Amino acid sequence: MEREKVxxxxxxxxxxxKPSSDFTNVNEDSQLVRDVGLDSLTILLLSLAIENKFGxxxxxxxxxxxxxxxxxxxCSNATTINP
Amino acid sequence: MSIRIEKVESHKQLxxxxxxxxxxYKDCENWVPALEGDEYDTFNPEKNGAYDFCEADCFLAYRGxxxxxxxxxxxNHKANKDMKKVRFGWLDFIEDEEVLQALMDTVVAxxxxxxxxxxxxxxxxxxxxxEGLLVEGYENLSPFTCLYNFPYYGTMLEKLGxxxxxxxxxxxxxxxDEMPPSYQFAHLIExxxxxxxxxPESMKQMNKQYGMEIFHMYNEAFxxxxxxxxxxxxxxxxxLDTYVPILDKDFVAVAVxxxxxxxxxLFCVPSLSKAVKKANGRLFPFGFIHILKALxxxxxxxxxIIGVDPKYQSCGIPLLMFKYLHExxxxxxxxxxxxxxxxxxxxxxxxxxxxxHTEPFMRRRAYKKAI
Numbered sequence: 001m002e003r004e005k006v007x008x009x010x011x012x013x014x015x016x017x018k019p020s021s022d023f024t025n026v027n028e029d030s031q032l033v034r035d036v037g038l039d040s041l042t043i044l045l046l047s048l049a050i051e052n053k054f055g056x057x058x059x060x061x062x063x064x065x066x067x068x069x070x071x072x073x074x075c076s077n078a079t080t081i082n083p
Numbered sequence: 084m085s086i087r088i089e090k091v092e093s094h095k096q097l098x099x100x101x102x103x104x105x106x107x108y109k110d111c112e113n114w115v116p117a118l119e120g121d122e123y124d125t126f127n128p129e130k131n132g133a134y135d136f137c138e139a140d141c142f143l144a145y146r147g148x149x150x151x152x153x154x155x156x157x158x159n160h161k162a163n164k165d166m167k168k169v170r171f172g173w174l175d176f177i178e179d180e181e182v183l184q185a186l187m188d189t190v191v192a193x194x195x196x197x198x199x200x201x202x203x204x205x206x207x208x209x210x211x212x213x214e215g216l217l218v219e220g221y222e223n224l225s226p227f228t229c230l231y232n233f234p235y236y237g238t239m240l241e242k243l244g245x246x247x248x249x250x251x252x253x254x255x256x257x258x259x260d261e262m263p264p265s266y267q268f269a270h271l272i273e274x275x276x277x278x279x280x281x282x283p284e285s286m287k288q289m290n291k292q293y294g295m296e297i298f299h300m301y302n303e304a305f306x307x308x309x310x311x312x313x314x315x316x317x318x319x320x321x322x323l324d325t326y327v328p329i330l331d332k333d334f335v336a337v338a339v340x341x342x343x344x345x346x347x348x349l350f351c352v353p354s355l356s357k358a359v360k361k362a363n364g365r366l367f368p369f370g371f372i373h374i375l376k377a378l379x380x381x382x383x384x385x386x387x388i389i390g391v392d393p394k395y396q397s398c399g400i401p402l403l404m405f406k407y408l409h410e411x412x413x414x415x416x417x418x419x420x421x422x423x424x425x426x427x428x429x430x431x432x433x434x435x436x437x438x439x440h441t442e443p444f445m446r447r448r449a450y451k452k453a454i
Contacts, residue, residue: 019264039434041265044399048271061397 006054006074009081010067013049017042028068036067046070054078084146086185091141097126100141103153104175105364111233115225115356116364117213125212126155132318133208136161138197141173142189144182152176152183156190157208158197161312169194169454171204172212178235180242187243191454203248203451205230209312210305211322215251215424215447216240223444226385226421227355229253230447237448245450249309251424252433254441258409258418263438266406272399277341280407283332293337293345294323297390300345304390309426310449333411334384336404338391346392347400349408351420353381383419384412389432401435 011023014036021037032038038046047062050070056077064070091100101122108114126141128134137159144152155173162168171190176182191202206214213230218237225231273279283289295316302313314322330352338347358377362370391400412418424447425432 016267017264039437040397040431041399041402041434041437044397045265045268045271048268048275048399051275052271 003071003075005081006071006078007067009053010050010070010074013046013053016049017045026067028066028071030067031065032067032070033065050074053082055080055082086151086181087145088185088189089143089145091126091143096143097123097141099150100126100143100153100173103143103150106150107175107177108231111231113221113224114231115227115360118359118366119364120366125208130321131208132315132321133159135315135317136312137208139208140193142186144176144186146182151179152186154186154190156193157206158194158199159206159208159310159312162209162310166201167194167197167199168201168203169197169199170206171202172207172214174205174216174236175232176236178233178239180239183239184243187240187245195454200454201451202245202454203310203449206310206449209314209318210308210310211314211318214310215449218250218446218448220253220443220445224356224360226253226445227359228352228385228387229424229445237450240450243452245452248449248451250427250449251447252427252443253424253445253447254422254436255444256420256422256436257440257442258412258420259440260413262406262409265402265438266409268399269403269406272403276395276398278338278346278395278398278400278403280336280338280403283335283337286328286330286332286335289332289335289337290323290327293339294327295319297337297345297348298322300348300392301388301390304393304396308429329378331378333415334408336407338395338400338403340395346395347390347404349389349401349404350387351384351408352387353378353417354383354385354421356385380416382417383421384417385421386423388423389435396431405435 014023026036030036032043047058051057054074091097101119105116124130137157139155139157141155143150153173153175154171157170157172169190176186194202205216215230216237217230217232221234298314298319305311330350334351336349337345340346355374355377358373361373421444
């Protein structure tokens with residue numbers, strides 16, 4: 001799956017979770033908590049929305065620190081992008 | 084004139100003990116009395132199941148014939164684990180250091196006689212009682228379910244060498260018709276974890292079907308918290324029979340799993356502060372009318388308790404319960420929820436409200452002192 005495409009989809013999900021935040025400066029090195037401003041609930045919502053969008057299930061509780069790590073995981077596990 | 088301390092041993096004395104704050108706070112617009120009947124039941128070993136594992140005595144302070152203070156001394160043997168602690172509660176006194184000193188000396192002596200090495204408070208018998216001295220937020224009308232006291236209480240306790248044990252913060256949540264964006268993910272939580280919030284026909288049905296299990300889960304969820312002692316089945320039955328039936332199903336959210344087992348609960352009640360103040364703490368002859376009116380129509384809720392089964396604590400269950408509550412609040416014209424006091428270091432609970440507009444409301448403090 002194309003990395004660029006996954007990143008755009010991911011930003012779309014973040015926008016749904018935190019509509020008032022600006023994600024234009026978010027990049028693959030951005031820390032989910034420090035830079036993106038996620039907390040335990042929004043990380044849970046992000047993981048559920050990723051599962052829903054990309055058609056796979058995380059095994060256990062995902063432990064990501066950066067946006068790039070999330071993209072890596074999606075790229076190696078996703079088979080599809082749901083609308 | 085010196086202070087004389089009397090142990091409460093008769094109903095007549097208990098009546099004076101219960102009535103004292105009504106005199107002390109008669110001109111205080113933000114103080115709200117407790118319901119008189121509840122106070123009598125609390126100190127009745129036949130009605131309060133906490134007496135099965137607690138011992139307690141109440142004391143009145145007199146100057147001449149005038150009552151100038153009151154206090155209860157309590158030992159909760161279940162909560163006392165590594166240390167023997169005596170609790171003080173129901174502390175009220177006129178602004179006079181001599182009175183406070185006499186009251187606290189009495190509790191200390193009572194505790195020492197029973198082998199205690201530390202005094203803590205204000206605490207009740209269990210977490211279900213009011214606890215924590217008000218130290219900020221005096222300008223707000225007291226929630227019916229919490230303590231309110233004059234600012235001099237804390238200052239004078241500190242002068243006697245009492246230091247902070249723990250603080251509880253309390254916020255007010257201001258609701259709007261706009262739903263937090265997180266609600267749109269509620270269905271994903273429901274599907275992923277096979278959970279949902281029940282839509283009960285009545286509180287009676289909810290009580291019968293889930294009541295006991297909810298409080299067993301409460302015991303499990305709250306076990307790690309400071310000063311907690313699990314409720315016995317006798318206490319649970321009392322709460323289920325006495326208080327739960329008067330709750331409103333729109334303001335009680337119970338989440339269950341695929342096996343219909345409760346895994347989360349959120350209890351709120353319409354604020355009774357104004358009504359109980361009007362009734363001066365008495366249901367009869369006409370106090371119940373104010374209270375019934377407040378239960379039916381109210382723009383403010385008081386959150387009593389929220390708990391989630393430890394096995395489901397990272398599954399977004401509070402979001403489902405808040406969504407249910409929020410939708411019902413809009414339907415019923417409620418726009419404020421006074422949250423229950425949270426231990427200041429319980430960040431997990433505080434983060435539940437990050438999606439909402441909240442404002443600081445009150446701060447409460449438990450004190451401690453080695454004896």
